[in-house]
Amino acid sequence: MKYLKFLIIGIIFGIVMFKSEAASWFRIYEMFQFQSFHMYGIMGSALTLGVLGTWLIKKYKLKSIDGEPIKFTPKNKSFSRYMYGGILFGLGWALAGSCPGPIYTLIGAGYISILVVLVGALVGTFLYGLLREKLPH
Amino acid sequence: MEWILEPWPWYVAGPLIAGIMFLLLFGGRTFGMSSNLRTMCTIGGAGKKADFFAFDWKAQRWNLVVVAGAILGGFIAANFLSTDISVEINPDTVTTLENLGFASAGEAYLPNELFATNALTDPKSLVILLIGGLLIGFGARYAGGCTSGHAISGLSNLQLPSLIAVVGFFVGGLVMVHLLFPLIF
Numbered sequence: 001m002k003y004l005k006f007l008i009i010g011i012i013f014g015i016v017m018f019k020s021e022a023a024s025w026f027r028i029y030e031m032f033q034f035q036s037f038h039m040y041g042i043m044g045s046a047l048t049l050g051v052l053g054t055w056l057i058k059k060y061k062l063k064s065i066d067g068e069p070i071k072f073t074p075k076n077k078s079f080s081r082y083m084y085g086g087i088l089f090g091l092g093w094a095l096a097g098s099c100p101g102p103i104y105t106l107i108g109a110g111y112i113s114i115l116v117v118l119v120g121a122l123v124g125t126f127l128y129g130l131l132r133e134k135l136p137h
Numbered sequence: 138m139e140w141i142l143e144p145w146p147w148y149v150a151g152p153l154i155a156g157i158m159f160l161l162l163f164g165g166r167t168f169g170m171s172s173n174l175r176t177m178c179t180i181g182g183a184g185k186k187a188d189f190f191a192f193d194w195k196a197q198r199w200n201l202v203v204v205a206g207a208i209l210g211g212f213i214a215a216n217f218l219s220t221d222i223s224v225e226i227n228p229d230t231v232t233t234l235e236n237l238g239f240a241s242a243g244e245a246y247l248p249n250e251l252f253a254t255n256a257l258t259d260p261k262s263l264v265i266l267l268i269g270g271l272l273i274g275f276g277a278r279y280a281g282g283c284t285s286g287h288a289i290s291g292l293s294n295l296q297l298p299s300l301i302a303v304v305g306f307f308v309g310g311l312v313m314v315h316l317l318f319p320l321i322f
Contacts, residue, residue: 047288092274
């Protein structure tokens with residue numbers, strides 16, 4: 001039963017991704033053409049509340065439901081891995097019109113062909129694991 | 138309640154996404170979807186080929202349950218919470234896409250030219266989807282996160298690395314759409 005809450009969170013996430021059209025290839029294309037505020041509004045409002053809430057959690061040292069302090073792990077400092085990795089991700093995001101979350105939403109929505117994107121993403125992740133030592137980080 | 142069946146506006150979706158991140162934080166976890174790809178590689182036995190995958194994936198089971206939920210959520214949204222799923226994008230965007238050969242622009246949720254089941258018999262769309270996925274998987278792990286891990290979780294915590302990654306996401310996306318699309322389509 002301890003996993004039930006994560007299932008419910010996932011269901012809400014899947015519904016929001018589909019209903020907001022953030023899982024639509026067309027919305028991603030439109031965003032990169034700067035022809036709609038929609039995607040910027042989604043990310044901007046999520047971020048505004050995210051920054052505020054994260055600040056409040058830290059300020060009031062809020063605890064999780066298990067009574068543990070909520071920890072934020074700082075990301076390792078670097079430039080190259082974030083920029084190079086980010087650019088590669090962005091190329092794929094625009095081409096397949098989907099990021100890792102919406103891939104699952106679209107499977108549920110019945111788009112069989114998104115499984116090809118998922119297979120590609122798994123192979124890409126595997127290739128990264130193989131080449132990791134040789135890449136600048 | 139009619140509005141539920143319509144597409145949800147950004148000011149409903151954005152706050153809900155922030156809410157999902159906070160629910161996970163209060164559940165003692167963090168919001169990040171692309172790490173599931175690594176977990177799936179590990180379950181598939183990739184740990185024998187690269188140390189990167191040699192970790193105890195069972196600690197990540199909760200996130201796979203989130204994935205199962207996201208699949209279920211997509212099913213519920215598409216089948217029970219929508220009447221018309223065509224995405225009303227900007228008419229200018231529709232024109233640009235029609236000129237690129239996407240006749241389904243403005244009339245579908247995903248372009249039929251790439252995602253319709255019969256497009257799977259077209260080698261070109263198959264290769265496009267595969268390469269798109271490859272870049273998503275490789276890039277997300279290289280950058281240490283995707284839209285959820287960096288653009289939402291990381292930026293909410295004011296992480297400079299996440300800002301660099303998000304700038305990278307946009308550089309890549311803009312190059313693809315503006316420079317490469319005219320060559321591909």
